Structure formats: C-alpha cells, structure tokens
Amino acid sequence: MDFFAKWFPYFLSGVSVGGQYALIAIGYTMVYGILRLINFAHGDIFMAAGIMMIYLTGVFPVWLSIVFVILLTVLLGFAVERVAYKPLRQAPRMSVMISAIGVSYLIQNTVAYLTGGLTKQYVEIGWISDVVTVMGASTKRVTLITPILTLVLVVLLVFLINHTKIGMGMRAVSKDFETSLLMGIKINRIISATFIIGSFLAAVGSVLYFTNYTGVTYTSGAMPGLKAFVAAVFGGIGSVPGAVVGAFIIGICETLLKGMGLTAFSDAFTFALLIVILVVKPTGLFGEKLTEKV
C-alpha cells in the first residue's frame, strides 16, 4: 500500500503528460504520413498557442479565449503550410525540411519580439486547475481530464480517418502521392486538412499542457515538440494509434524517472529511447514497412 501511495501520483501525472504529448504527436505523425516531412515548426505552433492564450485572456473571458486560441492556431498551421511548404511540393525533401526549420526560427523570433523575450505567466483556468483528490493522491483536475479528452479526440480522429471522404483521401495520399493525384483527389485540400487537424490538437494540447506550468516563453515549444516527435517515431510514424501509445509510454516513463530523482536523465532517456528504437526497429511499434525503390 505504501508503494502504491508513493508511485500512484507519479503514474497519474505521467498519464496526463502522456496525453498532452499524444495531442502534439498526432500532428507530427499525420503530416509525416502524408508529406514525408518532419514538421519542425509544429512544436512552435504549440508554443504560439500558449502565448496567444495569455494575450487573449487579457481581453476576453477564458472560455471565449480558448475558442479563439483554437481558431487562430488552426489558421496559423494552415498559413504555415500554404506559405512555406506548398511552394516546395516538387522540391527535394531536404528543402522542405529546411523550410520547416526556417519557419520554426521565424515563429520563435517573432514570439521573442512580441514578449520581449520574457517568460509570460500562464493564465489560471478556473475549473480545470482546481485541486481534487483521487485515491489518496491530490492533483489538479486537468490531470484527470487530459487522458479522457485525449482518448475521446483520438477516437473521433480515427473515425474521421476511417469513415469519411476526407479521411479516405488522407489514407490514399499517404499510400501513394502521385497515384492519388491521378485519381482526382484534391491533394492540397487534403494536406491543408491534415495541418488543420494537427494544429487543432496542438492548441487543445497547449491549453492542457501549460496549465501545469507557470509560464510560457519563446523556447517552450522545443522540448515538448521534440518529445512528441520521439513518441510519434516510437509508435511508428504515420500511425495515429501508434503515436498515442508511444506518447503515453514516454510520458509515464519520464515522470517515473523524475520520481526516482533522476530528473537529469528524463530528457536523455527520451532520446536514448529514440536512438534505440531507430536502430532496432526503425518503423516503430505500429509502423508500416517501407520498401525502398530504386
């Protein structure tokens, strides 16, 4: 019982962190599945959502700000794709990746300019940051909401991918880009939809993630972004359920390591896991096998 009382809070917060990583990781995995592009700017879009929330709550009530944050983040993700990735459709993959790094640099510098490079205090969102007690462990309510909300959103997303027309388009484009073009699929629309979904989930994730932290600064997106990416690779990049499972595993391991007093190792662990999985099984847990074409 003592063991349980010690580790249960860590486990609980691990599940919550995992849920937040999962929401970001889906954005990575879907974009990679379709464009074969590591969207380095995704972590910064996530961070920009956090900053927007801070500025918007100064003007609007909290619930309205959340709606606006989601809308604006979706718009940002859409705009980034149209401006920075669409002109490079025919270019080599490396150019697109460099463009993604450029966008990440641009977003970070813009936010640094707007905030003056300072850490901005994140807003208290009344109801979800209340403290509740679960089985003897007291925690914020957001810890409980995150995994549930994540699972609901993932189920909806999987339904969207498997049972709607746009989802069918996404599956087709990720299978074969050129053939789906020949089949009359409006590729640009599908890609925009992918970015919109990814940014939507990142915005939801940012509200949940930053509630646990005191502040947001212009580099806040880099670390969760990288970890979510590792989660996506771990689960098998291109697969949505894989990304979610990977994110939960990474979130739980990380908080358990922190609980053991190995905080410095928790970041290193994530990347060590990445290198191990890449070497042992590059396609990840649920990834499809890629065949090399000459």
Place this chain on the structure above:
Amino acid sequence: MKLANKTMNIFFIAGLYLTVFLLDIVPGVPPMLLTVLKKGVIFSLVAVSMNLLNGFTGLFSLGQAGFMLMGAYSYAVINISSSLKPVVYQYYSPFFNFSLTEVLGNALGGFGVVLGVTVSMIIAGLVAAFMAFLIGLPVLKLKSDYLAIATLGFAEIVRALIQLEALAPVTNGSQLLRGFPYFRGIFIPFIIVGICIAVIVLLINSTYGRAFKAIRDDEIAAEAMGINLASHKRLAFVISSFFAGVSGALLAMYQTTVQANTFKSAMTYEILLIVVIGGIGSVSGSCIGSFLFIACSEWWLRFLDNSNNNIFGLNILRSGFRMVVFSFVIMIMVLFFRKGIMGEREISSENIVKSVKSLICRIKKGRCNER
C-alpha cells in the same frame, strides 16, 4: 594555364589574409567589424564541416551543436589555469588538477603556450571525433530524416548528460567554465580556420571526396562501383565532427566562457541555415554565408532594435525586431533562392575575373566573346 590559376588563387587568398592582418594591427577599426569577423570565421569552419556531411556526402545530420559542445568542454576542462580552479569549480573538487597550456608554458616558454593551445584544440577535435565514431556505429545505418532526428537527439542527450551532478568534477555541472587561455585579435582564428578548411578542401578533392560525392548522388550506384558505404559514411561523419569539435574550442575562446546551455538545437539550425544560404555543396559559399549571417544578425540589422529610430510615433522598432526581419529574409532565401548564394560553384580567381569581364561587357552593351 592551370598552374597560373592556382598561383592566382594563392595570391587571392594571401591578399585576403593580408587584409585581415592589417585590420588586426591598424587601430581605429570599428570593434563591431572585428567581432563579426571573429565570430564569422569560427562559424564558417563549423558550416564547412556541416557542408562536408550534408552537401558532399548527403548525410543529413543535425548533431553539430553536440559535437561543438564536446569540443568546447574538452578544450576548457584541460586548460583552466590552476590558480582559477577553486573559483571556477566552486562547489566541486576538480578532476583535472593541471592546465595543459600552463604546464607546457612553464616548461617551454612562449612556444609551449602555442603548443599547448594547439594540442588542446586537437584533443578537442579528437574527443568530438571519437564520440562521433561511437554514435555513428548505430546511427549511420539510418536514412535521411531518421538520421537527422537521431543526431539531433544525440546532441540533446550530450547537453543533458554534461550537466549531470555525477560529472560535475569534470564539467562543473550547469555552472559555466572560464579561466582558460583565449586569443586576442582576429588573425589567430583566421589562421586556424584557414588550415582546417584547407584540409577539408584537400579531402573533398581527393579520392575520398569523390567517393563522398558519389554516395550523395546515388548510394546504390556508388555501392555497385565498389565504394564501401559504411566506412566512407563513417569517415565523413568522424572528420566533420572533428572539425566541429575544433570550432567548438574556438567558440569557447571567442566567448571566453563555456556553458552547456548555449549549445542548443537552435545553434544547429543556425549553422544549417548558414550552409543553405551559402549553397549546399560549396565550401566558399559556406564561408560567405557565415560572414553574411553573422554580420546581419549581429551588426547590419542592429538599427532595427533601436527604439529611437521609430517614425510616425509607431512602436514597432524595439529589441528583437531585427531577428524577426532577419528570419523573414532567411525564409525568402529558403523559399525562392533554394540554391543559395553560390549553388554548388566555388569562388576562385578565375571565376571572379570571368564575372568581372562579363559585367564590364554588359555595361558596355558590347558583344562578349565567351572563352
């Protein structure tokens, strides 16, 4: 004719170095120019080393900041002067109780100091190269973007591990290191970087270099031609990391302090952007790109940060605006000038003469006889 070109190139480079030397000794040169030249030359070495991987071997690696960090720390740790050790290692007892440069300096005088710095820079490079060898064993089997992510992850691991309490007697934990010898003036870094880049250029023009290019252009075809993929990739990776380590040591000297937190992945991104601006696959492009990049970000766009320059009472110009404008410029470069400044060409005296001739022709609007 070929020989004449070579001599002209040597004169060209000698002229550049003479200018640098004059800038170094003549008083009244704007200090900002010297800073830009100093930082620019260090970044041009690491950019060239990254170009060796990304541009010439086709390995998309993003671990440069990690190797620079290894180099910077190795240089600093073995060179902190013994009188300053207790101050620097405030909370720990230092693992290395000597300073290489001091020991050699005491034994051999001025020559010993030079020798000490040189040896420690080579050690810095070797540490980074050894690390690259180890990490390369598993990682180099990966393809394009997986390799990028794995090396990026490696750089982050190194940064996390170096700040561990357990390593603190060596690395001083997350506190900064200082008190090691550094250069004054700009001529010394120019000499060191010049030698390193010359070695890289020689390598690129050798059989190995041609093998690297073959791997970049088509791995399968290169393998069919009898090129050992694994060993050549490892070679390129290790050599590139060696020079990244050396430039890390130079950066440590430039900053006079070392702290793990400065070597974030943002640094790798900046180096990559330098390579892209200069032209992937062009050594001289990387050098030009690095000077332009540093000059823009540190100097030319400075006025955008000054809130006294605002007009119409708008408060747009303030601290940080320069970086926004700068990243816009970079995005435009990345989107519309994908070949960068130089593409895959190189600067040589011959090319300069040719382009000047064609420029004169265009001004005269006369007919130009090419060749």
